[in-house]
Amino acid sequence: MTVLLSDLRICYQFREQSERVVMSLSVPRIDATALLAGDPATQNWVAEAATGVGFMTIYNTPVSTAQAQAVLAAYHAFFALPVAEKAACDMAQTGSNRGWGAPGSERVDPDANSDYKQVYDCGVALAPDNPLAALPCYAPNIWPVQPADFRVVLQDYYRDATALALDLLCAVVNAAGLDGEYFRSQFDQPMALLRGNYYPTRPAWAGEKDFGIATHTDYGCLTLLATDGSPGLEVRTRGGGWIPVSAPPGEFVINFGEMLEMWTSGQIKATPHRVVGTAHERISVPLFFNPNHDANIAPFGSDRVIEARTHVETRYAETYLHLNAS
Numbered sequence: 001m002t003v004l005l006s007d008l009r010i011c012y013q014f015r016e017q018s019e020r021v022v023m024s025l026s027v028p029r030i031d032a033t034a035l036l037a038g039d040p041a042t043q044n045w046v047a048e049a050a051t052g053v054g055f056m057t058i059y060n061t062p063v064s065t066a067q068a069q070a071v072l073a074a075y076h077a078f079f080a081l082p083v084a085e086k087a088a089c090d091m092a093q094t095g096s097n098r099g100w101g102a103p104g105s106e107r108v109d110p111d112a113n114s115d116y117k118q119v120y121d122c123g124v125a126l127a128p129d130n131p132l133a134a135l136p137c138y139a140p141n142i143w144p145v146q147p148a149d150f151r152v153v154l155q156d157y158y159r160d161a162t163a164l165a166l167d168l169l170c171a172v173v174n175a176a177g178l179d180g181e182y183f184r185s186q187f188d189q190p191m192a193l194l195r196g197n198y199y200p201t202r203p204a205w206a207g208e209k210d211f212g213i214a215t216h217t218d219y220g221c222l223t224l225l226a227t228d229g230s231p232g233l234e235v236r237t238r239g240g241g242w243i244p245v246s247a248p249p250g251e252f253v254i255n256f257g258e259m260l261e262m263w264t265s266g267q268i269k270a271t272p273h274r275v276v277g278t279a280h281e282r283i284s285v286p287l288f289f290n291p292n293h294d295a296n297i298a299p300f301g302s303d304r305v306i307e308a309r310t311h312v313e314t315r316y317a318e319t320y321l322h323l324n325a326s
């Protein structure tokens, strides 16, 4: 058989393309310490993930497995409380998003029903005389009486997780060939939001428009997600399929949000994802790492101005039912 040079070239191009497709479908597992140390091979994988599938998982981080387990246990104990006790810190009584969000309190996809998950949200604790404390995006936290150690466990984790998220964000931005240090300067008072998601077993009544959390993209820059290790999270591929992603306690799922996609002119991808729900309950803990309220998230280098606070407040008003203006 004679093989023409042009056939070989087509073959090679096909192989190259299908390898690229396979790469963009898979979610890489990254050594965080190597990334933070600037290891070139790790940076290449991270750049590929950030600009391709938009998701990765990380291991070998400065946050210990024991700390992640303590955080998961604290949320587990909180969500197990009687409804009346959780209702004492219901965010629906407030004009912001701090405290408990009951099942059905958020609708992230206008084409789906409101999510059946419960949440508990907290943010940075500013001194009451800080003028920023008057903004809803820096609203005071509302702590439940029980579990007794809930507040201290979550506040310690908030401190450690925001420090890790900042280092990771800079490293990812650097890996993608952008100026990580500029991004660092936009996070000295981040509107970071720490959430506990509780998914009960998928309810018997759930139909095709009912989800633990329906298809959405995150609003911020980087999401650092701890989970109890059970499956449930699915990530949409460019072809419209869904791939499962999971990480045991001590490892994390990382993805990128709308603000970073906008800021980087689409280079870093905010990928849609969802949790349909399974026959097992599940807890996940995202830290939504949002920048300073006045950071300009318009495409880097453009002369437009889009304040980060405007973007998060618009998205919160669209999705939390109690903040929904319409």
Ligand SMILES: O=C(O)CCC(=O)C(=O)O
Residues within 6 Å of the ligand: 195, 197, 213, 218, 225, 227, 232, 233, 273, 274, 275, 283, 284, 286
């Ligand atoms: O529970 C998960 O794995 C994902 C949660 C999520 O996407 C979110 O809270 O934005």
Ligand SMILES: [Fe+2]
Residues within 6 Å of the ligand: 216, 217, 218, 273
């Ligand atoms: Fe999400």
